[in-house]
Amino acid sequence: MAGVGEYVRALGRASQSRDGETLGRLMSLREAAPTGSAAEIGRQCGSLSGPMKQVGAGHLLAGLKLRSGDAVQAFANQLDVIKGMRQLLGSKEKGRWLLKPLAVVVRDLRELAYRADDSAGQNESTEAAMAEVREAFTACVSDRNQDVSDTLKRGALMLISSLLSISFRLNNFAIVQSYVTMIEGDRMKSLFRDQVNGFSLADRVTYKYYLGRNALFQAKYDQANDALSYAFEHCHRASQHNKRLILVYLTPVKLRLGQLPTDALLEKYNLPQFVGIAQAVRTGDLRLLQEELTTHQSFFISWGIFMTVEKLRFLAYRNLFKRVINIIVTPDAKPIVPLVDIQVALNSLQERQIDLDEVECITANLIHKKYIKGYISHAQRMLVVSKKDAFPTLKNVPAF
Numbered sequence: 001m002a003g004v005g006e007y008v009r010a011l012g013r014a015s016q017s018r019d020g021e022t023l024g025r026l027m028s029l030r031e032a033a034p035t036g037s038a039a040e041i042g043r044q045c046g047s048l049s050g051p052m053k054q055v056g057a058g059h060l061l062a063g064l065k066l067r068s069g070d071a072v073q074a075f076a077n078q079l080d081v082i083k084g085m086r087q088l089l090g091s092k093e094k095g096r097w098l099l100k101p102l103a104v105v106v107r108d109l110r111e112l113a114y115r116a117d118d119s120a121g122q123n124e125s126t127e128a129a130m131a132e133v134r135e136a137f138t139a140c141v142s143d144r145n146q147d148v149s150d151t152l153k154r155g156a157l158m159l160i161s162s163l164l165s166i167s168f169r170l171n172n173f174a175i176v177q178s179y180v181t182m183i184e185g186d187r188m189k190s191l192f193r194d195q196v197n198g199f200s201l202a203d204r205v206t207y208k209y210y211l212g213r214n215a216l217f218q219a220k221y222d223q224a225n226d227a228l229s230y231a232f233e234h235c236h237r238a239s240q241h242n243k244r245l246i247l248v249y250l251t252p253v254k255l256r257l258g259q260l261p262t263d264a265l266l267e268k269y270n271l272p273q274f275v276g277i278a279q280a281v282r283t284g285d286l287r288l289l290q291e292e293l294t295t296h297q298s299f300f301i302s303w304g305i306f307m308t309v310e311k312l313r314f315l316a317y318r319n320l321f322k323r324v325i326n327i328i329v330t331p332d333a334k335p336i337v338p339l340v341d342i343q344v345a346l347n348s349l350q351e352r353q354i355d356l357d358e359v360e361c362i363t364a365n366l367i368h369k370k371y372i373k374g375y376i377s378h379a380q381r382m383l384v385v386s387k388k389d390a391f392p393t394l395k396n397v398p399a400f
Contacts, residue, residue, distance in 0.1 A: 003034050004041055004060065005044050007026070008044045010026060011048065011055075012047065012048050012049070015052050018097040019097070020100040020101060023101040024100035024103065024104045027055070027105055027108075028104045029063055029078075029112075030108075036060070041061060045057040045060070051088050051091065052084070054080055054083065054084035058078065058084060059081050062074045066112070071119050072120060072125070075113055075125050075129075078108055078112050081109070082105050082109050086135055089152060094145075098155075099155040099158070103158050107162070109129050109133070113126045133159055136155075137156060137163065137179060140153060140155045148198075156191075157183065157204065157207045158203045160176070160179050160207060161207045161210050163179055164207075164213075173214055173217075180211070183207075201234060205230075205231045206231075208227040209227075209245070212246075216228075217304070228250040232250055243269060247269050251266075252309050253308075256311070260278050260281070261274065273292075276288055276289075284321075285316070289313060290351075293309065314366065317362060317371070321366065321372060322391050323345075324337065325337055325390070337383045337385065339382065339383060342383065363376055373386035374390060
């Protein structure tokens with residue numbers, strides 16, 4: 001492992017030659033860093049010029065504290081690093097070469113903030129990290145460099161993805177909505193269109209992943225489907241781990257829209273938790289659905305999707321009703337179904353037996369939520385369904 005002096009000299013050479021790749025590698029807390037005392041670090045980093053003094057010293061001190069298990073102080077040192085990076089973003093040396101080290105610094109800042117807050121039992125560090133990333137975002141989108149190949153604007157998508165990640169941690173999406181609107185606006189459209197000098201594919205995939213998750217938790221299923229599908233389709237095929245992460249959120253979205261995943265796909269990405277769920281939804285098997293929800297409850301909760309998956313119960317009801325109606329109502333018959341027939345079907349597929357009043361309540365809910373077109377004849381205990389499009393396409397069923 002190189003000593004502090006050798007490391008500092010490498011840092012100086014990388015910054016002077018505008019070698020962003022090397023600088024990013026040197027700035028990563030995931031890489032082995034030289035060990036030395038705080039006094040030695042301060043003395044050696046004094047040879048660096050401008051903001052690099054703060055960047056280099058902050059990084060080495062953060063690594064020193066991280067190795068000793070002090071995540072709170074390591075985060076405080078990492079704050080110095082990103083503040084130094086923001087000075088570089090506003091200097092005459094600024095350019096696209098800074099985006100790689102900036103991405104590394106922001107990632108480490110975010111991870112240290114989470115560790116610091118986990119140890120302290122609060123969100124103070126995460127909120128401070130968000131404030132710094134927002135400042136870096138503003139610096140990038142405000143870059144007036146007309147050279148599209150060297151503009152800092154190319155870093156905006158990476159930074160907005162970091163802000164979205166932090167917003168999930170804070171469970172507060174409103175604070176980044178204005179930034180998403182800015183990214184999606186006319187000023188940034190050229191960077192989405194330009195495949196050479198625009199946003200990188202990796203940044204696009206990451207952004208779409210977080211955007212899709214945000215849409216999912218707002219029950220905007222079409223938007224979630226578009227964003228997460230893009231992320232999955234464009235994620236590098238060798239990145240099995242990342243593709244699985246995307247599928248964890250894309251699968252319940254697809255199920256909600258009536259698009260059932262194949263067993264082969266779920267097996268390929270090691271997601272057996274959805275196999276039984278998909279089968280239960282497809283067949284309207286309420287007993288199986290409840291069993292699968294109970295068995296895999298901890299998995300769904302840990303990923304924050306339990307409520308989304310649990311709401312698939314309405315879709316299972318819909319598909320069961322559809323099966324019953326297709327059996328009872330012939331093409332030339334009136335589209336009328338006795339509720340007692342639906343009661344028999346429901347009671348055969350769940351442990352708890354229900355009476356006709358509860359069947360009527362379930363049916364009324366399905367009609368209200370527009371899973372079924374029709375009405376209930378309370379006096380005759382009948383369900384009368386529409387002759388045309390009795391079961392609307394799920395894309396047209398609103399999210400309540």
